[in-house]
Amino acid sequence: MNKLITISQSPHVAGDFTVKKIMYSVLIALLPALAVSIYYFGLDAIRVTLIAVAASVLFEYLIQKFLIKGKSTITDGSAIITGVLLAFNVPSNLPTWMIIVGALVAIGVGKMTFGGLGKNPFNPALVGRVFLLISFPVDMTTWPTNRFALLANPDAVTGATPLAILKEGIKNGEKVTDLLSQIPPYLDMFFGNVGGSLGEISAFALIIGLIYMLMKKVISWHIPVIMVGTIFIFSGILNLANPEKFADPVFHILTGGVMLGAIFMATDMVTSPMSKKGMIIFAVGIGIITVIIRNFGAYPEGVSFAILIMNMFVPLINKYCKPKLFGEKA
Amino acid sequence: MLKTFSKGGVHPAANKLSADKAIEILPLPKTVTIPISQHIGAPAKVLVKKGDSVKVGQKIAESGGFVSANIHSSVSGTVSKIDNIVDASGYKKPCVIINVEGDEWDENIDKSKELKKDFDLSAEEIIKKISDAGIVGLGGATFPSHVKLSIPKGKKAEVLILNGVECEPYLTADHRLMLEKAEEILVGTKILMKALNVDKAFIGIENNKPDAINHFNKLVENYEGIKVVPLKVKYPQGGEKQLIKAVINREVPSGGLPIAVGAVVHNVGTAFAVYEAIQKNKPLFERVVTVTGKSVTKPANFLVRIGTSTAELINAAGGLPEDTGKIVSGGPMMGKAIVNTDVPITKGSSGVLLFKDKESKRQESQNCIRCGKCVSVCPMGLEPYLLMNLVENKMWDELEKNHVLDCIECGSCMFTCPSQRPLLDYIRLGKSTVNKIIRSRKK
Numbered sequence: 001m002n003k004l005i006t007i008s009q010s011p012h013v014a015g016d017f018t019v020k021k022i023m024y025s026v027l028i029a030l031l032p033a034l035a036v037s038i039y040y041f042g043l044d045a046i047r048v049t050l051i052a053v054a055a056s057v058l059f060e061y062l063i064q065k066f067l068i069k070g071k072s073t074i075t076d077g078s079a080i081i082t083g084v085l086l087a088f089n090v091p092s093n094l095p096t097w098m099i100i101v102g103a104l105v106a107i108g109v110g111k112m113t114f115g116g117l118g119k120n121p122f123n124p125a126l127v128g129r130v131f132l133l134i135s136f137p138v139d140m141t142t143w144p145t146n147r148f149a150l151l152a153n154p155d156a157v158t159g160a161t162p163l164a165i166l167k168e169g170i171k172n173g174e175k176v177t178d179l180l181s182q183i184p185p186y187l188d189m190f191f192g193n194v195g196g197s198l199g200e201i202s203a204f205a206l207i208i209g210l211i212y213m214l215m216k217k218v219i220s221w222h223i224p225v226i227m228v229g230t231i232f233i234f235s236g237i238l239n240l241a242n243p244e245k246f247a248d249p250v251f252h253i254l255t256g257g258v259m260l261g262a263i264f265m266a267t268d269m270v271t272s273p274m275s276k277k278g279m280i281i282f283a284v285g286i287g288i289i290t291v292i293i294r295n296f297g298a299y300p301e302g303v304s305f306a307i308l309i310m311n312m313f314v315p316l317i318n319k320y321c322k323p324k325l326f327g328e329k330a
Numbered sequence: 331m332l333k334t335f336s337k338g339g340v341h342p343a344a345n346k347l348s349a350d351k352a353i354e355i356l357p358l359p360k361t362v363t364i365p366i367s368q369h370i371g372a373p374a375k376v377l378v379k380k381g382d383s384v385k386v387g388q389k390i391a392e393s394g395g396f397v398s399a400n401i402h403s404s405v406s407g408t409v410s411k412i413d414n415i416v417d418a419s420g421y422k423k424p425c426v427i428i429n430v431e432g433d434e435w436d437e438n439i440d441k442s443k444e445l446k447k448d449f450d451l452s453a454e455e456i457i458k459k460i461s462d463a464g465i466v467g468l469g470g471a472t473f474p475s476h477v478k479l480s481i482p483k484g485k486k487a488e489v490l491i492l493n494g495v496e497c498e499p500y501l502t503a504d505h506r507l508m509l510e511k512a513e514e515i516l517v518g519t520k521i522l523m524k525a526l527n528v529d530k531a532f533i534g535i536e537n538n539k540p541d542a543i544n545h546f547n548k549l550v551e552n553y554e555g556i557k558v559v560p561l562k563v564k565y566p567q568g569g570e571k572q573l574i575k576a577v578i579n580r581e582v583p584s585g586g587l588p589i590a591v592g593a594v595v596h597n598v599g600t601a602f603a604v605y606e607a608i609q610k611n612k613p614l615f616e617r618v619v620t621v622t623g624k625s626v627t628k629p630a631n632f633l634v635r636i637g638t639s640t641a642e643l644i645n646a647a648g649g650l651p652e653d654t655g656k657i658v659s660g661g662p663m664m665g666k667a668i669v670n671t672d673v674p675i676t677k678g679s680s681g682v683l684l685f686k687d688k689e690s691k692r693q694e695s696q697n698c699i700r701c702g703k704c705v706s707v708c709p710m711g712l713e714p715y716l717l718m719n720l721v722e723n724k725m726w727d728e729l730e731k732n733h734v735l736d737c738i739e740c741g742s743c744m745f746t747c748p749s750q751r752p753l754l755d756y757i758r759l760g761k762s763t764v765n766k767i768i769r770s771r772k773k
Contacts, residue, residue, distance in 0.1 A: 005667075005670075005690070006656040006667065006691060007420070007656075007668075007669060008667055008692060009758065010662070010663060010665055010666065010739075011664070011741030011744050011745050012663075012665065012689075012690075013343075013663065013745065014692070014744070014745055015746050017748045018693075018748050019696055019699055019748045019749055022748055076696070117696075117697050118698050269699050270699050271700075272700075274700065274702035274705045276706075323711045323712075323713065324337075325710070325712070326337055326571065326575075326711045326736065327571065327581045327582050327583045327584040327586065328584055328711070
């Protein structure tokens, strides 16, 4: 044989698990929730999602090409996910230019500043979302009612989310038990017939996505289950202590961004711990901070802040949560 | 529930293309190139010189220390030269090159095929004979077998574990041997049990080889103390520590040897070689080698004389395919890519694996996405991503503290990495550097 052969170290074979596959599996898992938001919010849901995705991909492409001057990374799918998640975290009537600003912050500040995929300490979509929330608090907390509610009551173009109703009511000295009668039944909330950000409304659709990702082994169950479990238990304890001041645990896990955060944001590989032990600490931390912000803080919702705060602890958690060494002395 | 090891592991595609191909005797080559260092430990000392005539089974190089092994001629003929030739490691090593003339065996070797069950030797005599026969671990690690059988003072072997796992994809040499030479392996096992003074032996076989499991299950009734343990398929179950964990649920301590938990592990191929050495006076000069690959026309298992060139095996399996891009000695997970087809078969060669051009190249690596897969698949409980990071930053002390030396180089981390990062390349570099630092400390 007169040709050169490859010499390389073992292993000589690789598994079929690739970054692209992970990213596109996550995107598939996001589809049920997208379908639900299109069903309830109509064309606006498509507008917000398309703009967020297009802007995220475009900003990543431009930054990679002109600032980092490296090989384009947009085909790995991660910018698309950031776009979709950003869209999922804003109201469906958010002005287009704000979405573009959000995408710029998410991709530019949240991701590319640190060196792109894998290097960012914070979840990029949440960085974008929190930036928008702080910069445009009114637009970010004015929730359009869904198409069906609008048909029933054409004047109510916007409405408060259950969490906002609760926060506002408590501030005015009302009892939680009375306030709960103003919010939709839990079954409606479970399937998505409730006000809120684009992608967070239907726990049902998000859980379908979770099951798909678990089947594809993209994520493990630890973070979503433990985070939701912590919120349930902690808010349950508060509720038992004083049901007039604190809402019940089912309310807390079905409202706001808990499901979206637990299933798609906190599980972001890049910004969550490596070991199972670390994941448990991380998820418990998010749960506790969320409940504290919701019940004792100024904001009605705390999932985004809780995840970003715990993102900061990930390097520390990784440092101290080592896997058990084979043959380690007990 | 079938047994397996608990921590980590991956499931590479099995690709056992030659599993139903009976062992064929490879025709004698015209020359053989026999390296004098085919084992872990000191190289052997050459006993022959140019022009000497040798017989099959004649000792041509003598063990160069306790951790070393004798080398025997695999053919009869004339020593044409002693020269440095590239072996599977990629380095030039001293080799004895012999021109083959006829096939005249040393007269002490019993060439009959009949099974000889009874033996009447003491443990010391068995170990001496195994050492004389130049037997080393045939699973690929090539650790001299007599060393493993000499239990250090103060330690006691409780159980012998026979490794019939063959967890490397593609390879079927052990599988075929278990089907075709089961009784011999069992007698060899009894001999090893005697040498270790243990009354229990387990044969670990993964359940993707049900024929071998059934075959042994039928035969073990006649061999007291030997039990077959079917194992759930998982790579790297053939790793010594993983196999001990799977079979007897004991963890060899970090940095320790199997004897620390009372276990000694030998490959089934080694047990067969022990049988031949003790019962037939036959030193180790041939072994079963799988020739395989998706492009190979006739994947096969050959009984090959040590020193035969890789090219002979490839030719016998239908020739070298046009689009061959890589030739590996051993399996795809831990085997070594060889530099040309002249590389000789040695005691540790379990397979010759051909990859097509497009299977040969690695994918371009991307940023680590911190998915933690490498951590979850590491069978030793290490953090491969961190080790690679520490090597990149030359943080050798941290590397040592993070147990880099516990790495068994199974390649599970790199196999599973979605970003195709060269984790094991870096970890190997880290291991050798840390080893150097530790050695310099002792001076």
